[in-house]
Amino acid sequence: MSEIKNIAQKYTHWLLMLLFAVAYLLPLNNRMLWIPDESRYAEISREMIQRGDWIVPHLLGLHYFEKPIAGYWLNSISQLLFGESHFAVRFASALSAGLTAWLIYWFSQRLFHSQKKAIAAAVCYLSFILVYAIGTYSVLDSMVTLWLDLTLVCFYVSLQANTSRQKLAGYALMGVAAGLGFLTKGFISLAVPVIVALPYLFYRRQLNELRYLWIALLTLLLVSLPWAIAIHLRAPDYWHYFFWVEHIQRFSGADAQHKAPFWYYLPILIAGCLPWLGLAPAALKQSWRTTSIRPVVMFLLFWLLIPFLFFSIAKGKLPTYILPCFAPLAILLGYGITELLAEKRWRVIRQNAWVNMAFGGLLLVAVLLLGSGIMGKQPLYLANDHVALALAVLCFAGWLIAGWFSYRKPAQSLYLTALCPLALGLLLGWSLPTSLINSKLPEAFITQHQQELDSSRFVFSNDVGLAVSLGWQLKRDDIQLYGVDGELAYGLADSSQTDKRVKTEDFPAWLNSARQQGNVSVVTRNKPGELPKTLPAADQMIAQQNFTLLYYRQAMSTDKAENSAGDSTGNKHE
Known part of the structure; x- marks a missing residue:
């Protein structure tokens, strides 16, 4: 039995890579591009290659200044590597989610000195339904989340370093990550690390660490200034538009885009925890009760809650904005779930299985009722959509079945629970009703x-x-x-x-x-x-x-x- 466990631990990395390849890479080419987001990022990058202009973004031949350049660079490189395909359009987003999961694995192992907890954290992150949805969809949020998370990981590692040389290296890498985040989505990539790091330094009474800030600022400028100057020379109005319209007006102005109430992100955070929602309270409580890791837990809570509040206060809101909150949540859940499994808390683990069975079952029934026209003014699926309807049923039946297996085999529930959204991700492209295809695709x-x-x-x-x-x-x-x-x-x-x-x-x-x-x-x-x-x-x-x-x-x-x-x-x- 011990030999089997040793073999399982030996190949755990490969199983994690297999989960990423099947869940994230396999479905990328299986569905058409959604409008307006996916077609926009595909076309901007295609025009970048066609024009040979890697400085000024264009959309339909017009200047397009809503975002900086790095995300378009990654998408353009993907198209150069894989051709003008749906896979290429979404690859950079999926790769960013995978690299973020690897970062979470590395950071968790460093924090807790446990491969099991590190694997659990990475598995939780990759299977969060919000992370999964955004990571297989062509937007910039998965990319900027990678750089934001790397910035904060570098900050914490630098804070714990024992020598000035280690601190300088850590803060230098922190500046590089912040610079890449800035080149991907702008000033928000600088604001989020600052609003997490400064309060944590106050809490730890380590404000003397600010003396190393110059090295982070220096590497940030080295990374971001060349393009910032180049775009100013080519399009002098870029920074005026990008700063005032895309940042000030979008987030706080009276005419902010995507206005929503303060509580908007609470249900998104809760739903985004699926398929781990039923375990989240017990796992978080377990992490908090372990006093030996309290400083680590406090940093992760700062990382989770302060950006959540920051984006909640902003007037303009989109579900994708709180994606950086899910990395610390995954690390906390990974620790707590591993402890619950070690203590054989099967009752709590089975409660999570019940949540997943109920979620999959309710959506399965809803699809059948809407698809048949029993609910709603007209059937969601038309007469020629019977194959799509059958596949939609399988999407949520897969969630229910994975939940059932995790109930029957609670000791293996970590991987069984992670499989809950897999059928949905793999079959979604073929399960869409014609009415939706003829509206958004x-x-x-x-x-x-x-x-x-x-x-x-x-x-x-x-x-x-x-x-x-x-x-x-x-x-x-x-x-x-x-x-x-x-x-x-x-x-x-x-x-x-x-x-x-x-x-x-x-x-x-x-x-x-x-x-x-x-x-x-x-x-x-x-x-x-x-x-x-x-x-x-x-x-x-x-x-x-x-x-x-x-x-x-x-x-x-x-x-x-x-x-x-x-x-x-x-x-x-x-």
Whole structure:
């Protein structure tokens, strides 16, 4: 028996890597890109490669200043390595989640000198449903979380260092990590470590550590200044827009984006703990009761709670913002769960299994009721969606079954519980109803009508997210906007491309002129059966629920029409 345990411990690292590969890498190519987020990050990186411009971000040929550059660099490198694929678009996000899990494993082992606790922490992190969802989705939050977590780990390790040389090395690496975070998402990557580190230094009465701050600031500047200067020289208004609009207005202004109440993140944190929600209270209590690790626990609580409160106070909120809170939570749970398993607290462990069985079972029933139309005004899944419905059932049946096995075998519950979200992650791409695909995933519609779109001299859309998806699919950045500007408003105002956006009232006259030059396609996103009223009648109209293609064939000029008529008359005369 001891030999089996030794073998299991020997190959634990490989099992962890296998979990990451199957759960995170395998499903990356299995679903289309969601609009607006995924198609946006895919297209910005594609245009970066196409233009050969690795300094100024562009979206549909316009300046796009909402984020700094490092996340786009990683996505562009992924596309260079793996091609213009869904896998490449999401790879950097997944890799960042995997590297964060490895960092948690390393840090936990250093803190507790226990491989079991380190593995448990990494497993908890990779299987948190919020971490899993964001880590397999193309946004920058998984990347910036890696740099934020590395910054705080470096801070704590430097704080515990015994020699000045070790401290200097630790704070230097801390500055590098903070600089990479700044280049990924801006000033928030500097604010979060500061609001954690300073209160903790006050708590520990170690403010003398601030004398090492210069080395962190120096390496931060060495990492971030070259691009910061380059973007200023190429686009002098970048920092004004990025600082005031993207930071001050987004988080605290009266017109902050994504406004939500103070308590917004509490249910997200609770739900994001799944499939460990039932164990979280007991595991956290277990960690707190162990007085020998109290200083460590206090640091982890500072890391967890202060950013949580900071983002709760901010007016602008998105679920992805609190992702950095899940690393300390995973470390605390990893310690507590391992202790509970060692003490054979099967009752508490089985309570978590009941939570997962109830969660999987409730969602399974909800999918069946919504899919059949028993609940709701109309069925969520249409008549031709029976395969997708069956796979959706399997997604949540998998959660329920994994919970049941963890109930039956509580001693192995660490890995069995981690398998709860696996079926959902692997099958999600094929289990989506057509109604959702035709609202948020336009790639299928674009592919079906690629011939008409490729033959069009001008391609328009009345929705920015759809326009960006058209740019990605058609590999062209000259997609034009019909009556909207959205997140491209700043780029449009700053652009010399005056015809990039055509007002609705000007479109009929513009269309008559444009058809002299070639075919025109207008792809709209709208409610089924509804179209913008000012659109002229098209030569061909194809509607598919929320997406509609209006195709206007090239019109011959008057001279060409007369010549054609003359040739036709001459031929008849002969």
